[in-house]
Amino acid sequence: MNTKTSPLLPILFAIAAGILMPNSASFAASPKAAKPAAHKKATSNKKATAAVSALPPLAAETALAADAPALPAKAWLLMDYDSGQVLASANADEALPPASLTKMMTSYIVEQALRSGKLKPTDLVTVSENAWCRGTSAESCMYLPLNSQATVIDILRGIIIQSGNDASKAIAEHMAGSEAGFAKLMNAEAQRLGLTHTNFVNPTGLPDPAHKSSARDLAILARAIIKDGAEYYPLYAEREFKYNGIKQGNRNALLYTDPSVDGLKTGHTAEAGYCLVTSSKRNDMRLITVILNTHSPQARADQSRTLLGWGFGSFEKATPIQPNAVVGTPKVNFGKADTVAAGLGAPWMLTVPRGQQVQTTIELKPGLEAPVAKGAVIGKVIATANGKPVGEAPLVAQAEVERSGLLLRGWQHVMKLIGK
Incomplete structure (x- = not known):
């Protein structure tokens, strides 16, 4: 019996063959081209494993406003950039493995060396x-060829954008002779910045039992990067970098979805989990978030968004005292003037819970004696909201007070003795 062949059969066979047979293009691809596919497969496996071991939500231990979120991470923190005030946090001071968040210190040291002239952007490494x-x-690699040379500015991009372990090691050896030597520079800088729960062993964040940092310390470091390296901070917002013919995207997912986010760094190892330090500026407020050891790349991005949303929705900027206001006139002994005006030395803005009134308390140094230089610190102002301290600022002399002459000073001594 003759059977009539449907014209659709060849198409169906072709589709089936395409499903069952390996793609010949994948066999012909170079090792470099094959890496992204392998990376995706490894990432999907990690996601599947991590989803099972998701941590329970960790509630805020400190919060300056109501309804702070609970986040499924080992530690998290939200900081106001301008004041350094921690707005909310959980487990902020536990020393945890930071993975590639370590590279924030590596890049910070490179940036400071560029600013001081110890390094030049065109120096070869x-x-x-x-x-x-x-x-x-x-x-994670920048894929620098063996025995090749790269400029310092390309190395810096490779550290920040591509999270290159090779770039981090190369600059460490260039600046300090070895990774161990560079770690000494990192720890010295950590001590200078006041990072009290941090110890670096290498410039990459690759696992080591002694290599630790905390959410609070990493937020302080992020603040220093933004403040001290303004000319290089835009690198942290770059979404991709191509080197050696290989283009890699920044792993910070928020750079692609939130235009207010302009940094900073991702991290991941099996021990550290998925980590993210983020900075976002909306209008006149900049906030820094830290997420340590959550269960997936999606989780670290979502939790950072949650923290930023709560922070910008719950806080606002306030100016407790105007820069030109005189807030006190403390007495000055043995001066050509009996008192001196006290006020702020610089504009002062605070981030406070929305709708809450800010109260201020003035503390002036007792027993001031001339001479008093203009700008000398002679007290401080403390701001509170809802009974909680939200910041303080120094008060400085608004004018110079010269020391009185010998005769006048003698008379002033007499008046002081009789209590006038």
């Missing part, structure tokens, strides 16, 4: 065998 990435998907 040699890639040693120790620094060289062997092309596996087990670590």
Whole structure:
């Protein structure tokens, strides 16, 4: 019996063959081209494993406004950039593995060396065998060729955008001779910045039992990066960087979805979980978030969005005292003037809970004696909202008070003795 062949059969067979047979293009692809696919497969497996081991929500231990979120991470923190005030946090001071968040200190040291002139953007950095990435998907790399040279500014981009372990090791060896030598620079800088729960062993964040940092310390470091390296901070917002013919995207998902976000750094190892430090500026307020050890890339992005949304929705800027206001006139002993005006030395803005009134308390130094220089600190002002301290600022002398002459000073001594 003859059967009539449907014209659709060849198409169906072709589709089936395409499903069952490996794609020939994948066999022909170069190792470099194959890496993203391998990376995606590894990432999907990690996501599946991590989803099972998601942490329970961690409630805020400190919060300056109501209804702070609970987030499924080992530690989290929200900081006001201008004042450094922690607006909400949980487990902020536990020393945890920071993974590639470590590279914020690496990049910060490079930026400070560029600012001071110790490094130039065009200086060449040699890639040693120790620094060289062997092309596996087990670590993040800039893919610097072995024994090649790259400029410092390209190395800096490779650290910040591509999270390159090779770039971090290469600049460490260039600046300090070895990773261990560079770690000493990192720890010295950590001490200078007041990072009290941090110890660095390497410039990459690759696992080591002694390599730790805390959410609070990482927020302080992020604030220093923004404040001290303004000319280089825009690098943290760049979404991609191409080097050695390989283009890689920034792993900070918020850069693609929130135009107010302009940094800073992601991190991940099996031990550290998924980590993210973010900075966002909306109108006149900048906030910094830290998420440590959550269960997926999506989770770290979502939790950062949640913190930022709560922060910008719950707080506002306030000016407790105008810059030109005189808030007190403390007595000055043995001066050509009996008193001096006290006021702010610089404009002072606070981030406070929305709708709450700010109260101020003035504390002036007792027993001031001439001479008093203009701008000398002679007290402080403390601001509170809802009974909680939200910030303080120094009060300075608004004018110079010269020391009185010998005769006048003698008379002033007499008046002081008789209580006048």
